[in-house]
Amino acid sequence: MKLTIVAGLPGAGKTYLARRLETETEAIRFSRDEVRAELFDAPDYSTEEKATALEEMLRQARECLQAGHDVILEGMPFSRRSERDAARHLASEVGAEFKLICCVCPEEIALERIASGRHPAADRDSSLYHEVKARFEPFGDDEQVTSYQSLSTRSKNCQ
Secondary structure (H helix, E strand, O other): OEEEEEEOOOOOOHHHHHHHHHHHHOOEEEEHHHHHHHHOOOOOOOHHHHHHHHHHHHHHHHHHHHOOOOEEEEOOOOOOHHHHHHHHHHHHHHOOEEEEEEEEOOHHHHHHHHHOOOOOOOOOOHHHHHHHHHHOOOOOOOOOEEEEEEOOOOOOOEO
8 A cells, every 4th residue: 555645836736636646546636625615614724724634634644545555645735844754654553655745836837826816725825826835845865756747737736
């Protein structure tokens, strides 16, 4: 079994890529955005709320991994090393392979996607993009990262 996380800035195509991988691999996909919507009637997108949604997403992922299913985690940038380490630790605890994918695209494409307003999370705007970009902790030398580049605003395709 495998635990895959899809990291990247807002608008980079993480959800698109995760859904494609879900279809291709028959893995179970968990999105922090979707988990948050299930937990909170009127999300406020606070740090505490995001942490609660991540904790629940990891709990659900643990159950699926322990049942022998592959899991994909997305719907958040995984911008903090501690978030990536929590997922890596979970994989280690349950004996799953761990894969870290970073979805990237040019800033102008990400901002155009964000401006389209098609994302279900109400906190998605250009200021969030810049905030996440400023705080994104670089990947460590010990983090084996596979990079996927999203090339087009039309295709929204990470390749």
